[in-house]
C-alpha cells in the first residue's frame with residue numbers, strides 16, 4: 083500500500099519523543115523535556131507553529147533562520163507542487179539543466195560586480211567546505227583564519243573554523259593550518275596575514291553565536307588587509323544573508339566586496355536543503371581549470387531541481403513582497419519597542435544586531451539587592467539568567483527563542499522576515515512581563531525552579547542544549 087503521511091501522523095501521534103529516544107538522539111529529547119519544550123507540533127504557518135492542543139506559538143527561531151518567508155509560503159508551495167507534477171528530468175548529472183542557470187543568474191545579479199559564478203550544494207557547512215577548498219586552490223596557500231565565537235558548520239573542515247571549543251572537543255585533529263583571531267580586532271588579523279601564507283579569512287558579517295557586531299572601522303581594515311596580503315575574504319552569509327539584516331547581503335552594510343560568499347538557510351524557502359557559494363571568476367576557474375577538472379568539486383544533490391525551484395520561487399517572493407525592506411522596517415520596530423525595556427530593567431543591558439538578527443544582552447544589575455540575586459544564579463551556572471528568561475517566554479507566552487551561545491547571557495531572536503508590528507508588540511509585552519518578574523518578584527525563579535524540579539523528578543539532571551546556530 084502507498085505510504086499515507088496523514089495516516090502515519092495520525093496513527094503514531096504522540097510517539098515522537100519515544101521514537102527519538104529509541105532510534106535517534108535521546109539527549110535532545112531529554113533536553114527538551116527538561117526545559118518543558120516537549121510539545122507536539124502539528125502545523126506551521128507564517129510566523130506561527132501550532133501544537134496538538136491547538137495552542138499557537140510565535141516562532142522566533144525560524145528554523146535557525148530558514149523560514150525567512152515564514153512557514154508554508156503559498157508561492158513557494160505552489161512552485162514546488164508544479165515542479166513535481168511536471169516530472170522534471172532531475173539530476174541527470176551529465177547535463178546542464180536550465181533551472182540552476184536561472185537561479186545562479188539571479189544570485190549573481192544581486193551580488194557585487196566581482197562575483198560572477200555560483201556553486202550549488204545542500205547546506206551551510208557544505209558551502210563552507212567548498213569555500214575552504216576554492217580559496218586554497220586559488221591562492222596555493224595552506225592557511226585559513228577564522229574568528230573566536232565563529233560558527234561555519236559542523237563537518238570536519240567547518241568545525242576546524244569553529245570559534246568555541248565545546249563543538250570541537252573529542253573529534254580528534256581537524257583541518258591543519260587553521261588559526262583563530264579575535265573578532266573585531268584588525269591588528270590581530272594583520273599580524274597573521276603578514277606571513278602571506280593565508281588563503282582565506284572566513285568570517286560572518288554579524289556573528290550568530292552571541293549576535294556580535296564588529297566595531298566601527300573594522301571591516302574597512304579587513305578588506306584592505308586581505309587585498310594587500312593576497313588573502314581571500316570569505317563572507318559567511320548562511321545566516322545573515324538573504325535580507326535578514328535589512329540588506330540582501332549583510333556585508334553590503336560595510337561596503338565589502340568579498341571574494342567568496344556562502345549562502346544557505348533562507349534560500350530554500352524552508353522546503354528543500356540548498357547551499358550556494360558565490361565567487362569571482364578567478365577563484366572559480368582556478369578550481370575548474372580544465373575539462374579534466376569539470377567535476378573536481380561536486381555533490382550528487384547539488385543542483386537538484388526542487389532546490390532550484392524553491393530558490394527561484396523564494397527570490398521571486400523577495401521581490402514581490404519587498405522582503406528585505408520589510409525586514410529593515412521590522413528591525414527598526416523592534417529597536418523602538420525594546421529600547422524602553424533597556425531603560426526599565428537593569429539586567430537588560432543592550433539590544434544588539436541588525437534588522438532581524440537581534441541579541442538581548444543581559445548582565446549584572448547595578449543595585450545591590452538585584453546583584454545578589456544575579457550572582458546567586460550565575461554561581462549555579464553561567465548564563466543561567468538568560469535560560470531563565472527563555473523558559474517563561476515559551477511557557478507563559480508561547481514564544482520560541484534561544485540562548486545565543488553557551489556561557490553567554492544573550493538571547494537571540496531570529497524572527498521570520500515576514501514578521502510585522504503585531505509580532506513585535508506581542509514579543510515586547512511578553513518580555514516586559516518576564517523581566518518585571520525577574521526584577522521585582524520571585525515568580526520567575528519559582529517557575530524556572532518548578533520546571534527543572536518537575537523534569538528532574540521525571541528524569542534527573544539537565545544541561546543547556548548546544549544550539550548549532
Ligand SMILES: Cc1ncc(COP(=O)(O)O)c(C=O)c1O
Pocket residue numbers: 146205206207208210233234235236286290318319320321322346347550551
Ligand atoms: C553562519 C553559519 N554558517 C554555517 C552554518 C552551517 O549551516 P548548516 O547547518 O546548514 O550546515 C550555520 C548554521 O547555523 C551558520 O549559522
